Amino acid sequence: MRHLMNPLDFSVEELDKLFDLANDIEKNPEKYAKKCAGKKLATCFYEPSTRTRLSFEAAMINLGGSVIGFSDANSSSAAKGESVSDTIRVISCFADICAMRHPKEGAAMVAAGKSKIPVINAGDGGHQHPTQTLTDLLTIRSLKGKLDHFTIGLCGDLKFGRTVHSLINALSRYEGIRFVFISPEELRVPDYITEMLREKDIPYAEVIKLEEVIGALDLLYMTRVQRERFFNEEDYVRLKDFYILDKKKLAKANQNMLILHPLPRVNEISVEVDDDPRAVYFEQVQYGVYVRMALILTLLELV
Numbered sequence: 001m002r003h004l005m006n007p008l009d010f011s012v013e014e015l016d017k018l019f020d021l022a023n024d025i026e027k028n029p030e031k032y033a034k035k036c037a038g039k040k041l042a043t044c045f046y047e048p049s050t051r052t053r054l055s056f057e058a059a060m061i062n063l064g065g066s067v068i069g070f071s072d073a074n075s076s077s078a079a080k081g082e083s084v085s086d087t088i089r090v091i092s093c094f095a096d097i098c099a100m101r102h103p104k105e106g107a108a109m110v111a112a113g114k115s116k117i118p119v120i121n122a123g124d125g126g127h128q129h130p131t132q133t134l135t136d137l138l139t140i141r142s143l144k145g146k147l148d149h150f151t152i153g154l155c156g157d158l159k160f161g162r163t164v165h166s167l168i169n170a171l172s173r174y175e176g177i178r179f180v181f182i183s184p185e186e187l188r189v190p191d192y193i194t195e196m197l198r199e200k201d202i203p204y205a206e207v208i209k210l211e212e213v214i215g216a217l218d219l220l221y222m223t224r225v226q227r228e229r230f231f232n233e234e235d236y237v238r239l240k241d242f243y244i245l246d247k248k249k250l251a252k253a254n255q256n257m258l259i260l261h262p263l264p265r266v267n268e269i270s271v272e273v274d275d276d277p278r279a280v281y282f283e284q285v286q287y288g289v290y291v292r293m294a295l296i297l298t299l300l301e302l303v
């Protein structure tokens with residue numbers, strides 16, 4: 001039985017297969033419409049979510065399966081003090097596969113250790129968000145035709161943004177990737193990530209101003225400042241609008257650059273950018289459903 005905790009749990013070759021399957025699902029949805037008949041997905045979300053939870057649920061329904069779960073820790077027995085380990089043992093009696101989001105780093109890993117069904121980490125604190133990374137990689141591969149030889153700028157909250165940590169990990173395995181980290185000093189990417197890049201001899205730069213580097217990017221990954229991870233509101237208020245991508249800043253960017261964002265957006269991308277053909281963050285959401293369908297089929301060994 002396999003779980004997904006980190007994008008590195010799948011080899012590059014396995015990811016290629018997963019993305020091929022996701023692209024086939026996109027083209028031939030009817031072929032997959034009954035693949036999960038009789039199967040149940042449990043979504044155990046101890047933290048808020050729109051995309052991840054609902055795209056998992058849509059994915060399972062598109063595959064002919066059904067869905068159970070909770071979207072708020074307070075409506076589960078966690079509110080009475082039940083541990084994640086006990087909860088997953090119980091969920092294992094009801095469902096065939098589980099997607100779990102939790103505010104604590106490592107919670108999904110603890111669950112996987114006690115589970116009788118595959119567990120998917122749907123975001124654990126400021127640590128990892130592997131299915132967002134699968135979504136990001138599928139979007140890039142589908143729209144650019146490759147996952148190598150890019151200069152990617154990651155902009156915003158690189159300290160607390162789990163989508164950023166997972167994406168850097170995943171892209172560090174492809175040839176010719178150059179990272180440009182764009183953040184205020186307080187929200188720099190963690191040292192363990194820059195150490196990993198230095199060890200692997202992968203080029204990266206750290207800058208504060210987006211305008212100075214936007215012209216050199218093939219991909220721009222914008223992120224929101226993660227209010228829920230801040231220790232005090234004052235720091236959040238000071239940093240929340242540090243970056244606002246608007247038409248004026250975008251004028252300096254390459255015509256083929258893609259703008260990605262895991263969403264939700266707050267103010268970091270002006271709505272005037274949404275109509276720009278380079279803005280693909282809503283297409284990205286759609287790719288998230290295909291890749292979660294492919295992941296469910298793969299973990300349930302139905303392909």
Ligand code: CP
Pocket residue numbers: 048049050051052053123129132262263264
């Ligand atoms: N991208 C993402 O994780 O969005 P949600 O928090 O809405 O699931």
